Amino acid sequence: MTSRSAKKLGVIIAVDGDIAQVGMYEMSNDTEYLWYGDVLSGVKVGAFVTINQDDVKIIASVVSEKIIDQQNTIKSKEFDNRYNPNSINRIVQLKSKGVISDGKFEVTSKFVPMIGNEVSVTTKAELGVIYGISKAIARIEIGNSLLEGQKIELPINQFFASHIGIFGNTGSGKSNTLHRLFIQLFRTKHKQGIIDSGSQFYVIDFNGEYTSAGQFAIEEAHKKVYKLNTRNGGKGDKLPILQSYLFDADILAILFDARPATQVPFLRSALSLWNSSNFTGQSFTRFVVGTLKAILKSGNDATADSIDNWVNVAKKYVDEQLFDNLNKLKYNSSTEGYEGVNGFKYINKNTEISINQMKVLKFDKIGSQIIDAFDGMGEMQKLKMHLEFQKVHVSAWKSTNIEHINPLFKRIEAAFDALEKVVEVVDIKEEPLPYTTLNVISLVNTNQEVKRVIPMLLSKMIYDEQKRDVNGGKPKMTKHLIIDEAHNILNGSHHNVGDDWQDYRLSVFEEIIKEGRKFGFYLTLSSQRPADISPTILSQVHNYVIHRLVNDKDLQMLENTMPTLDRASFRMIPMLGKGEAIITGNALSVPTLVKIPKEAEHRPDSDDVELTEVWTRSGKEDTEKFQKVE
Incomplete structure (x- = not known):
């Protein structure tokens, strides 16, 4: 005109x-x-x-x-x-x-x-x-401008090849927005290219909102929902995790809540030995029986209870009666060695343990049962067994106080029990990992330890895998990590308070958000509390979808980290209605006020509960039961 x-x-x-x-x-x-x-x-x-x-x-x-x-x-x-x-x-x-x-x-x-x-x-x-966006540019429709009713489209390259933030109070529509962004992407002609290239999308779902069939408009053959469960016997799915990532000292220190001064050094040393030794049943048994032999030959250089400590661990895997003769050994201060009954010749640092002595102490049978126990275990139980014997090993010669390490093992027991219910340990030879185009990881039925560790473990693993695949070249496929309720794991309030695991937790995601784009790795964060997210992470977001927020701290955080949001648009945030949002960032020329529609059928399981409908349905069911009884 x-x-x-x-x-x-x-x-x-x-x-x-x-x-x-x-x-x-x-x-x-x-x-x-x-x-x-x-x-x-x-x-x-x-x-x-x-x-x-x-x-x-x-x-x-x-x-x-x-x-x-x-x-x-x-x-x-x-x-x-x-x-x-x-x-x-x-x-x-x-x-x-x-x-x-x-x-x-x-x-x-x-x-x-x-x-x-x-x-x-x-x-x-x-x-x-x-x-508008040029018709030559690939785009998705997200909704209509609130004031003019104009169709609003987002450029795929500028929007999805970036880190995205979706923020809003509970009930403001952020879950619907997150789902609509990616369902609209999968509805484009580029869906088959996404599948063929091997690109992958990972949704960390804390509330179980994205697990229903039909969500994200992608065929079930290219979608996998992992419903992790640490409750009621843990009858849920198991997430494939590479052994090298799970058996990492920093990760396990987080999982076990290890104390930095005493327990973390023990874990690092034990895991270093584990990862370098590549134990089999036989080699592991040689090592742990060798510890027992060394204790016997050390005389009073070893702690008085070191043999009992070794036996107490071994009893978990070996028939108890095999330790009868070993339990009868007594320390003789005059010979500085151990003596048994029935003319058993003493053992000290100046003598070798004879074949007959090993036979009397039943080392061969004990070793055989340890081999069978080790070879019949899963990877996590093998590591647990190694840690238990390592505790005996490091404390036997007074270099470490066993009382400082003992409390750790109650947490190890609980943590491994939970992890075994949700994780499948994959050997490094089995790469690539068995993930598909869209992977939804539901954590709604997991305990706090799993909620804290799994997102970080998965994120670091798939990010490192993407870096290896790119290896200095151009990405041939992309990875997109989508974290709903991101404040649960990206809380910056505990950063730099002295605990190694807290620094490590944020450093993983800070590296991803700072360096990920050049490797074709993109992060989408959704949260009702942006003020709780690390400012370093939030400042690296490139495109924002802002729903209604009223908390002053949240608003201040956004004001400090969103250079593309003008003052007039910022003042409108507390007044936005349900489904209304301001979209701003590198993908749009101006901040845009948008009404984002709901999917008619397939949408997140985040709708508000209709109390009257629940109560009416419950009353009707009670009436029907009463009538059947009559």
Whole structure:
């Protein structure tokens, strides 16, 4: 449309930087105009208007409005004619957003409003340029602009090849938005390319909202839902995790809540030995029986209870009667060695243990049963067995106080019991990992230890895998990590308080969000409490979808970390309705107020509970039961 065909609203009467004032031609406050067959948004706070300057159209948004009384120039309240219809004028304040030049919208300070420039209503064609994306650019539809009803599309490359933040209070619609973003992506013609390239999407679902069939509009053959469960016997799915990542000192220190001064060094040493030894049943047995032999030969250099400690561990895996003769050994201070019954020759540091002595002590049978026990275990139980014998080994010669380590093993027992219910340990030879295009990991039925560790463990594993695949070249496939309720694991309030695991937890995700883009690894965070997320992580987000937020700390955090959000849009955040959001970031030219629709059928299991419906249904069921009894 030409400027001549646009409805004239007023003229610029004052300019102060990017803020301009418009003297309106009429006092009309119509919410909409019908103009040349189009219904256009009226002049109201948040709406766009067009400032005409030769062939350039400066696009501005309304930030405030007021009226002035021309006859009441001295502001007297005594004049009867104050605010006379023939005396008052409407003044609207505008903030420049960008310009339309040569049919394209761009953010620039090259053109600024000038006194005398006419202001007109922004037409549908101009809105299309502001919000629009070239038809040649791949895009998805996310919803409609709230004020104008204009279709809003997001460019796939600029939006999804970035880190995304979705924030809003409970019930504001953020779960629906997260789902809609990716369901719209999978509805495009690029879905088959996503599948064929081997690109993968991982959804960390703390509340079990994304597990239903049909969600994300992707065939079940390319979707895997892992419903992890540490409750009721743990009859749930198991998540494939590489052994090298699970059996990592930093990860296990987190899982076991190991104390930094005493227990973490023990774990590091024991795991270093474990990972370097590649134990089999035979080699492991040689090592642990060798510990017992060394204790016997050490005399009083070893602690008095070291043999008992070794036996107490071994009893878990060996028939108890095999230790009868071993239990009869007594320490003789004169020979500085151990003696038995029935003429058993003493053992000390100056003698070797004879074949007959090993036979009397039943080392061969004990060793055989340890071999069988070890070879018949799963990987986690093998490691647990190794840690138990390592505790004996490091404490036998007084280099470590066993009392400092003992409390750790109660937590090891509980942690491994939980992990065995949710994790399948995969040997490194079995790479690539058996994940598919879309992987939903539901943690709703897991305990706090698993909720804390699994997201970090999975994230680091798939991120390192992506780095290895890229290896200095261009990514041939991408990985997208989507974390719902991200404040659960990205809380920055405990950072740098002295505990190694807390620093490690955040350092993993900080590396991902700082370096991930160049490897084709992208993070999407959804949270009702952005203020609880580490500022370092939040500052690296490139595109935001902001639903209603009212907490001052959350709003302040967003204000400090969102350079693309203008003041007028920021003030609207606490007033947004359900499903309404402000989208801003690198993918859009201007912050955009959008109404995001719900999916009619397949949507997250996050709808508000209708209490009257529940109570009505329950009452009806009770009535039916009563009638059956009668």
